Amino acid sequence: MRHIVYVLLIIPLFSLINTVHSTSQLVTDSAEIIAPSNHPVSEVRRERKERRLLRKKKQRMRELREEIRTLTWSLHQPNSGPIIGKTEMKHKQKNRHGRKGVKWRKNLLEKLKVIVRRLDRMERRIIGAKSILSPEFTSNTTTSTDPPSPLTVSTTTDGSINSKIKRIQPAITRSRSGENGTTCVAHKDCRPGHCCHHVVTKETSSSVCVMHGFPENAYCIDGCQCSTQLSCFLPEGNATEAFCKKASSVDVLQGSYLYRKDSTIVDM
Structure with missing residues (x-):
């Protein structure tokens, strides 16, 4: 029974790991695009494509998080798994391996908890990348006849502020761990x-x-x-x-x- 539950849990975990790695690469590539004052058409299309991919990745990460929470909730239930046999001998065997099953379930819950935290960090990185690919890119392209120097200073200032926020965000998140409104498993x-x-x-x-x-x-x-x-x-x-x-x-x-x-x- 424990092996069956493990197989059911490991399939979404593999999908989650692949999504986290691909999203991390996508966010890294998107964060490097800090828009200058003038942009060619190819850059416009590329950034629009990046936004669409970010939205899809974020939606997939939300779905994976809900799957993990559902699995975690089912693991907390004392009778979450189906009973394979109904004879007294099979019940005795299940009780004999009860402690080992509890330890395995605890380890799996800890792994799920770590993965949920990684998902939270990835979502924050996606939000940061979307702020870099902000609508002010469109306003810059439509007003390219204006003097470029004030726009360049504004973009550079916003980029430096965003980079500072990203550096201190992990510390803020750790300090808020366990507070009202934060995610939890137990x-x-x-x-x-x-x-x-x-x-x-x-x-x-x-x-x-x-x-x-x-x-x-x-x-x-x-x-x-x-x-x-x-x-x-x-x-x-x-x-x-x-x-x-x-x-x-x-x-x-x-x-x-x-x-x-x-x-x-x-x-x-």
Whole structure:
């Protein structure tokens, strides 16, 4: 069963890797086209073709991301795969290899998480390339009779600003990892006080971090909802009313903590 799931997952991964490599080359080539004041017709056609290819690549990357999120969500489900046999012996064999299957599933989820991050970076690079291939190229060609020096200075200034933004963008993205609205796979990908919500609609589905930030003594269903330094505590003998509190040594004798770091909250 594990091999069947692995084969089903590896096919979109190969397609994803090929798309990422081809998109990276396309973005690199497009980013090198900084328009001077005058452009021949061949350059106009080339840049239009580059824009069309960028749009197609971006659409394909979105489709691949949705496939990865769907696969990731199915891996989080305890009974996501079909049962091949119904005899008691096959169930015992499945339980015997349970730990190995959990480890394999965890490793695969980590790989999917890395690939989703690569897709995010590629999309940002595509947006940067589209800003370079901006509409001011058209205005430059239509007003070629004007003095070229002010336009050249403006284009150079915009290009330098875009290059500076690209250099600092990865640092900004890393600092925002796990904040409200960023992508996630499970609760552990979000910051304290944030939970990973899997939003399912008729058209698409996505997983994002949502801030809760519950204060002390507020009712909770998972530790991800509580603010920093607080945990979701469920007293012994009370299966319905857990609340946020600071952890203490006596809590182990009086109840348990609720924190499912590898799960998500599904919003239909």
